[in-house]
Amino acid sequence: MMQKISIAALTAALLASPVAAGTPVLKERATSTLSPITITGNAFYNGTDRFYIRGVDYQPGGGTGTTTDPISDATTCKRDVQYFSELGINTIRVYTVDNTANHDECMAALEAAGIYLVLDTDTPLYSLNRNEPQESYNSVYLQSVFATIDAFANYTNTMAFLSGNEVINDANNTDCAPYIKAVTRDMKQYIGDRGYRSIPVGYSAADVSSNQFLMAEYMNCGTSDARGDFYAINDYSWCDPSSMTTSGWDILVQNYTGYGAPVFMSEFGCITNTRNFGEVAALYSTEMTGVFSGGLVYEYSEEGNGYGLVTISGSSVTTASGFNYLKSAYASVANPTGLGGATTSTASSECPTSNAEWAVSGSTLPAIPTSAAAYMSTGAGTGPGLDGSGSQDAGSSDNESPGTATAGSGEVTATGTSGSASSTSTSTSKSSASSLAPPPDMAAFSFLLITVVGFVGGIMAL
Numbered sequence: 425m426m427q428k429i430s431i432a433a434l435t436a437a438l439l440a441s442p443v444a445a446g447t448p449v450l451k452e453r454a455t456s457t458l459s460p461i462t463i464t465g466n467a468f469y470n471g472t473d474r475f476y477i478r479g480v481d482y483q484p485g486g487g488t489g490t491t492t493d494p495i496s497d498a499t500t501c502k503r504d505v506q507y508f509s510e511l512g513i514n515t516i517r518v519y520t521v522d523n524t525a526n527h528d529e530c531m532a533a534l535e536a537a538g539i540y541l542v543l544d545t546d547t548p549l550y551s552l553n554r555n556e557p558q559e560s561y562n563s564v565y566l567q568s569v570f571a572t573i574d575a576f577a578n579y580t581n582t583m584a585f586l587s588g589n590e591v592i593n594d595a596n597n598t599d600c601a602p603y604i605k606a607v608t609r610d611m612k613q614y615i616g617d618r619g620y621r622s623i624p625v626g627y628s629a630a631d632v633s634s635n636q637f638l639m640a641e642y643m644n645c646g647t648s649d650a651r652g653d654f655y656a657i658n659d660y661s662w663c664d665p666s667s668m669t670t671s672g673w674d675i676l677v678q679n680y681t682g683y684g685a686p687v688f689m690s691e692f693g694c695i696t697n698t699r700n701f702g703e704v705a706a707l708y709s710t711e712m713t714g715v716f717s718g719g720l721v722y723e724y725s726e727e728g729n730g731y732g733l734v735t736i737s738g739s740s741v742t743t744a745s746g747f748n749y750l751k752s753a754y755a756s757v758a759n760p761t762g763l764g765g766a767t768t769s770t771a772s773s774e775c776p777t778s779n780a781e782w783a784v785s786g787s788t789l790p791a792i793p794t795s796a797a798a799y800m801s802t803g804a805g806t807g808p809g810l811d812g813s814g815s816q817d818a819g820s821s822d823n824e825s826p827g828t829a830t831a832g833s834g835e836v837t838a839t840g841t842s843g844s845a846s847s848t849s850t851s852t853s854k855s856s857a858s859s860l861a862p863p864p865d866m867a868a869f870s871f872l873l874i875t876v877v878g879f880v881g882g883i884m885a886l
């Protein structure tokens with residue numbers, strides 16, 4: 425959802441804690457019963473069973489613009505886990521966490537309730553700036569991303585990481601795509617090089633009709649080291665009462681048929697009419713499960729835009745009508761048996777050709793900034809948390825991409841300094857960025873005739 429930071433909501437959330445006594449305490453399980461979610465072909469698996477995300481987006485205090493971490497507060501987390509259980513969900517998505525905070529208690533409460541986490545690794549301060557993707561793809565940013573990975577990689581119920589949310593939010597900023605994909609590649613490499621379980625990494629795309637599917641193809645084209653492990657879409661086109669054809673979900677299914685990686689809805693839940701979640705029956709029917717692996721309803725708490733399933737006031741939670749509709753929808757719709765039409769093989773897509781709707785040619789990505797590459801072997805160290813001066817304007821010739829990378833070939837073709845970030849950028853937060861960034865293509869980099877061979881290869885061998 426594209427939304428602005430609500431200072432009022434933020435203040436309310438801060439004032440809301442601590443929670444009053446008398447909040448019921450969650451029963452704890454002796455041992456973990458959750459196994460890590462894996463990917464085969466275009467679907468997620470829990471062991472040999474297909475896994476469908478049945479979830480809600482969870483960010484009390486605001487969406488992507490928030491500066492509070494909802495899963496570092498064990499009290500409010502445990503309070504809300506009971507509502508998650510009542511809804512019958514198995515996954516939450518969290519948009520922003522503090523990578524210096526401890527999440528053990530909340531993650532254990534979620535695990536005890538059988539709930540996985542899909543986590544955005546960006547924060548409002550540490551993220552790509554869609555107006556200046558080149559300058560904001562820097563090692564200060566990647567350090568924060570990697571520190572977040574460190575903080576969550578050990579939890580078996582960390583299901584997946586989102587390498588960005590709606591960075592492309594309009595018809596005219598597809599030039600961000602190479603940077604988003606580079607971040608995805610870097611995260612995958614970090615997870616591998618640090619010896620973590622292979623936690624899936626993918627991007628969450630805004631509901632922009634002219635480029636959402638092109639971005640899907642782009643994220644799945646080229647060499648496998650840089651391809652997204654899955655693709656997530658935010659989609660609000662099913663407005664009750666609706667149908668596969670009225671909503672256009674039939675076209676979605678058509679488009680994503682043959683896509684070589686899992687696809688799910690990282691946000692859904694139109695509020696135009698009575699919100700009785702008729703789309704749940706469609707989403708978990710075999711009409712869709714051949715390509716979709718479920719989704720997450722936007723969003724748990726009311727944040728002033730009408731999407732909340734509950735209203736949080738102080739320490740109390742009040743359910744709205746949508747909560748009960750969603751609860752009965754999830755309860756009455758079973759998953760298909762067996763594979764549900766999933767394919768067991770993967771395939772890459774053709775990279776979209778550049779045209780009026782897609783400002784990128786080919787699959788060439790910026791190489792990882794040299795100082796960020798060092799984290800692959802040393803680890804990222806302590807993250808910045810939600811404070812600090814942020815990364816969006818922290819770019820400099822020392823910490824930006826040294827040029828273009830030849831993905832997957834074990835070499836970097838360093839084709840130029842990406843220009844010093846002296847480009848005095850007026851700070852634009854990710855959630856409010858709106859102007860078109862500089863030319864998109866890697867061709868727009870100023871080329872230096874330097875070829876550094878074996879750079880990535882050396883890192884990968886570490």
Ligand SMILES: *[C@@H]1O[C@H](CO)[C@@H](O)[C@H](O)[C@H]1NC(C)=O
Nearest residue numbers: 458459470471473475514538
């Ligand atoms: C995962 O599979 C196990 C074994 O079949 C099952 O007991 C459990 O309920 C499943 N968990 C989820 C979240 O699907």
Ligand SMILES: *[C@@H]1O[C@H](CO)[C@@H](O)[C@H](O)[C@H]1NC(C)=O
Nearest residue numbers: 573574575576577578579620
């Ligand atoms: C993750 O687990 C490994 C192995 O048990 C341990 O060395 C590491 O410190 C843990 N990391 C965190 C952040 O808890």
Ligand SMILES: *[C@@H]1O[C@H](CO)[C@@H](O)[C@H](O)[C@H]1NC(C)=O
Nearest residue numbers: 633634636637672675676679
């Ligand atoms: C489906 O694919 C077509 C052709 O590539 C594209 O124009 C359209 O926007 C896509 N629609 C959706 C909903 O993905």
Ligand SMILES: *[C@@H]1O[C@H](CO)[C@@H](O)[C@H](O)[C@H]1NC(C)=O
Nearest residue numbers: 594595596597858859860861
């Ligand atoms: C991009 O498009 C939006 C409208 O969708 C517009 O507000 C914005 O100014 C455009 N940016 C540029 C640089 O043209």
